[in-house]
Amino acid sequence: MVVAKELNVEVVAADRKVWSGSASIVIARTPDGEVGVMAGHEPVLAVLVTGPVTVRTADGGAVVAAVSGGFLSVSEDRVAVLAEQAVLAEEVDAVGVEAEIAQLQGADDEAARQWAEARLGVASHR
Template sequence: MADNDGALQVELVAADRTVWSGRATMVIARTVEGDVGILRGHAPLLSLLTDAVVEISAEDGDVVVAAVDGGFLSVAADRVSVLSERAVLAEEIDVDAARAELDRQPEGDLAEDDEERRIRRAEARIRAAEKVR
């Protein structure tokens, strides 16, 4: 295990940017197998994320909340990497736009899976924004 005074080193990365990086005491994420909480000393893990909310309890006491569009969660030696095509911090989310996306009728011949994913993403953004308001 890495010796970092009881903290995890966490990276929340989207395809176009590092969304958040720092030391944390806990990370909560939703994988395809269910919700997982990561604390110092967690066993190595590699899992697929769903479109959902990720919560990071920063070492300074702040809680970082983000909505992720799927991706991967990797845990090894007290290092946690959350990798997603798109990740948005709760304070960056336009709740009205997310609600409009949720209410929007499907366009054209969108596959049922694609429509369900669009809805899950909008719901995740709304949940993330509501957690910090």
């Protein structure tokens, strides 16, 4: 079996395709910690937790997205990040998210707070 040097990656939210392209590595968070996937990785299906997903593109760049929930699927040279919600770093309105976090202060919605913090966290990667 020939090991591919690049991965074919798709980052998909429930409502849209967020990003797709070639990559050298994908790093995502699972309940057990971060997982890094490179070409030749064994097949995996993992649950994602709210947080960043970093894709090192084949041309040496980086794509950073915030995801909320979903799965990471690895099969041969294909990686699919299938998230309930996903947004690229350059799509995040940091000021708007900071206001959202302020409104969530004292609220009992932990999932909404984590999603807002994940988006704010990736905003610096523009």
